[in-house]
Amino acid sequence: MHLGLYAIQVRRANELLSEIAERDLPGEGQIAGSLFRANQLDLAYCLSSAKNHDLYFSTLGGTAAEPQGTVRTWIDRDFGSLDRFLRDLRATALASDSWAWTCLDQSSGRLFNLLGDPRGGVPFWGATPLLAIDVEDHAFLLDFGLDRAAYLDSLLGQIDWESVASMLPLL
Ligand SMILES: [Fe+2]
Secondary structure, three states, X not given: OHHHHHHHHHHHHXXXXXXXXXXXXXXXXXXXXXXXXXXXHHHHHHHHHHHHHHHHHHOEOOOOOOOOHHHHHHHHHHHOOHHHHHHHHHHXXXXXXXXXXXXXXXXXXXXXXXXXXXXXXXXXXXXXXXXXXXXXXXXXXXXXXXXXXXXXXXXXXXEOHHHHHHOOOOO
């Protein structure tokens, strides 16, 4: 079901890209309330959703119990311990209605756990997401009912930390 929803977003993004490219641009006095504006809003949401799901799916299913190497070093540096990081990430995800991320701010080099509201919003420019957690209802209803905390406990035990490390930008 989740992959099906993702596929719809990707297909819609491609449709919107074609539609925007093929139509005439609205005149300046016609932009508010225009189809162009609606398509641009929809495109931003669909692309954001697709990118977030790319990251979400790619960092699930790991076998390593804990992060190692640079990711672990930076987690310890910025959160004090792995336990504190995971509890912070879990609380951030519980506070969100849409997405939670672990991001690297490329200008300061610091890791942040951030939530995404409204749906699919990106925290700030220059923040590279290393890990994405989908906390919309469709991500867990079938398996966990309304128990989002149980979903997060299960998910946080199945992170592919090697994949997370591969998201680090080349320095
Ligand atoms: Fe999703």
